[in-house]
Amino acid sequence: MPSPMRKSRRAFMKHSRYKYFSNTDYARRFMAGSVYHQTLAWFRDYEDAAAKQVIGDEFESTRIYRPGDGLQVNNLTQGTSFPLQMGFESSARAGEIYVFCMSLGLTDDLIREFKATAVVEILKPASFINRWLAALPDGAKHFAKRVDYYRPEDVPGTVWPQPHLIATTKLKRFTGPASRPPAPLNSGRRRSSSSTGRRGRCRSRTSTIG
Secondary structure (H helix, E strand, C coil), rough: CHHHHHHHHHHHHHEEEEEEECHHHHHHHHHHCCCCEEEEEHHHHHHHHHHCCCCCCCCCCCEEECCCEEEEEECCCCCEEEEECCCCCEEECCHHHHEEEEEEECCCHHHHHCCCCEEEEEECCCHHHHHHHHCCCCCCCEEECCCCECCCCCCCCCCCCCCHHHHHHHHHHCCCCCCCCCCCCCCCCEEEECCCCCCCCCCCEEEECC
């Protein structure tokens, strides 16, 4: 009998995903079967034209922990405990992890934010991921996971030593504005539209390592 977790994951994968493009030619290539990835290092080093970070993320591939009252240090030798006004960072190998981002929805707010000219709706995300897996080089490590958002003061727990978890966590400021109802899409096998938005800047990722 399938576990509740597997049932939940199956239900989650039934929802469409959306891929946003700033160039309609890129959308056509994607619909023809080409999937282009960028490294985490590319997103980390990308400089947005606007002051607000939309695509670029200086903390991409890094999990930060900055508690408001500092790191608590315990000196077992002297039996003392005191706060240290510092933070903690754990990084993955940004140049070796290639990511492909998708979203769960469309919003008008992010049409303007992304300057998007096209969006492709992936009607069967599980089938898309299976095709993506079949096209990977032999021996490539991979993962597909919904992005989790956190605050700098949130305890990293088990995230910090695991590259695939670091790669799929981002600061809460990247969740984006509240979503509005999806814009209508043109009909077709894979549907596209001339205007897009998204609920959160990157809601799920498929990635390869190495």
